[in-house]
Amino acid sequence: MKKKIFYLLTAALLLYIQTLPFLPFGKTGIRPDLFLILAVYLSVSFSTIYGSFLCFLLGYTIEIFSGTNSGFYPTIYLGVFLTIRILLKYFSFDTVAKLIVLLFVCFFVKFFIILFSFCFIYEYSYSVFKKVFFLESFYTLVFSPFVFLLLLTIEKHKKQTPYFFGS
Amino acid sequence: MSPFFLKYQKIFFLAILLLVSLSFYAIGVEKKKDYNLFDRFVLTVFRPPLRISSLFITKTDQLLNRYVFLTNLEEKNTLLKKQLKKLRLDSLLLKEQATENKRLRKLLSFKEKYSYKIIPAEIIGRDPSSWFKTIMINKGAADGIAPGSGVITPSGVVGRIIKVSGNTSKILLIIDVNSSFDAMVKRTRARGMVEGYAENLCELNYVLKTEDVRIGDIIMSSGLHKKIPGGVVLGKVSNIIKDKKGFFQHIEIKPSVEFSKLNEVLIVINKQE
Numbered sequence: 001m002k003k004k005i006f007y008l009l010t011a012a013l014l015l016y017i018q019t020l021p022f023l024p025f026g027k028t029g030i031r032p033d034l035f036l037i038l039a040v041y042l043s044v045s046f047s048t049i050y051g052s053f054l055c056f057l058l059g060y061t062i063e064i065f066s067g068t069n070s071g072f073y074p075t076i077y078l079g080v081f082l083t084i085r086i087l088l089k090y091f092s093f094d095t096v097a098k099l100i101v102l103l104f105v106c107f108f109v110k111f112f113i114i115l116f117s118f119c120f121i122y123e124y125s126y127s128v129f130k131k132v133f134f135l136e137s138f139y140t141l142v143f144s145p146f147v148f149l150l151l152l153t154i155e156k157h158k159k160q161t162p163y164f165f166g167s
Numbered sequence: 168m169s170p171f172f173l174k175y176q177k178i179f180f181l182a183i184l185l186l187v188s189l190s191f192y193a194i195g196v197e198k199k200k201d202y203n204l205f206d207r208f209v210l211t212v213f214r215p216p217l218r219i220s221s222l223f224i225t226k227t228d229q230l231l232n233r234y235v236f237l238t239n240l241e242e243k244n245t246l247l248k249k250q251l252k253k254l255r256l257d258s259l260l261l262k263e264q265a266t267e268n269k270r271l272r273k274l275l276s277f278k279e280k281y282s283y284k285i286i287p288a289e290i291i292g293r294d295p296s297s298w299f300k301t302i303m304i305n306k307g308a309a310d311g312i313a314p315g316s317g318v319i320t321p322s323g324v325v326g327r328i329i330k331v332s333g334n335t336s337k338i339l340l341i342i343d344v345n346s347s348f349d350a351m352v353k354r355t356r357a358r359g360m361v362e363g364y365a366e367n368l369c370e371l372n373y374v375l376k377t378e379d380v381r382i383g384d385i386i387m388s389s390g391l392h393k394k395i396p397g398g399v400v401l402g403k404v405s406n407i408i409k410d411k412k413g414f415f416q417h418i419e420i421k422p423s424v425e426f427s428k429l430n431e432v433l434i435v436i437n438k439q440e
Contacts, residue, residue, distance in 0.1 A: 012212075012213075015213070015295060016213065016216060016217070018295040019213070019217060019292040019293060019294075019295045019303070020217070020220060020292070020293070021221060021224075021290050021291065021292055021293045021302070030297040030366075031295070031297055033296075033297070035295075047177075048177040048180070048181060049176075049177055049180050052180065052181050052184050053180075053184065056184045056187075056188065059188070061209060062295050062296065064202070064206045064209050064210065065213075065292060065294065065295050065301075065303065065337075066294050066295055066296040066299055066301065067294055067296070067299035067300065067301030067329070067337065067339055067343055067345065068296060068298065068299050069191075069192060070191040070192065070194070071187075071188045071189060071190070071191030071192025071193070071194075072192060073296070074184075074187075074188035074191065075185070075188040075189060075192055078181070078184055078185050078188055081181075082181065082185075114298070117192075125364075128366065131366075132297050132298065132366075135297070136297040
């Protein structure tokens, strides 16, 4: 139960940081996707049913504050979840470095889902799309070690054997 | 429960969630204007910390501007006094013209133009996504705000309200790809639609190539949108491309509002509705 509350609080904190109006990222409007980092972590640390539900919930929550159509973020995070579950059959992700590599792979999944959506629904110019995507990914990558370390440190403190890392 | 279902329950669950997301996405193209119970709960939880941090930053900024950055204060004061004198004179002339306009409209039996109520609001949150441009404010349905209401600042048009809950509202900025506003060129009265284009830019669409539009021209609201008064500045023309195929020219606009420095906005409510 404590573990669930901890993840809930982490998600709340990340969403709060991402929604703050006066972050330096605010000037360009491009900000890191902190929920993607959490989605990656949840995908490797929870069971299929619980993990996929949490990823769906993360996507749904972000949309309450965003101007996107419903379903945009849940689709992305579920796509990420699905990819990670497939990769978990062949690899294990037990260090921060490996989790960052996994996050990098997830950028590609996100790239194709967004590209597909924008081709059919939004009139986003491709040059702007590329710029926004790469800057967002770069910021996310910069933030990711801190978030992963925080999540792993607290996981270790609880002295529990986590489900995750391909075990 | 059948053994087949039990064997593949994880796959079924994941498939259902994916299907729900995609259905939301497909249906959500026609945007909902109300928040559901879960949305309202999340907003109620997040509103206080967002409001506190927003207040903290605004007050710190004010404090710095009031007591620390006081260079050239005397010069600024003299300049502002001069501007005030000029604006007082302008105001007198405009009042006189407004009275005359009202009398003439009455004489010609023209329909009374819209009258508006203005509600000030503070920004408490920005879009967590990099792909869309919305902001959250601390006023909602309880203050009389409804979806569709126009949002402005003294510098120009900010956007319009798209979703409202009890004490918060979401504003779609004019720079968002989903935004469109009826507008016209101030100098020539050429009409078009201002649509969100890229990062901090808009474009004026559906303006014929034959229309005379120049770089630096001011673009303002046409007044056709009942919830926003006509003549409010949207931005300035920053680039024009005429050599594209088709009937229309491609006009880029730099909005007059600096969205990154926005702290407060004004919500326009049409009293006649």
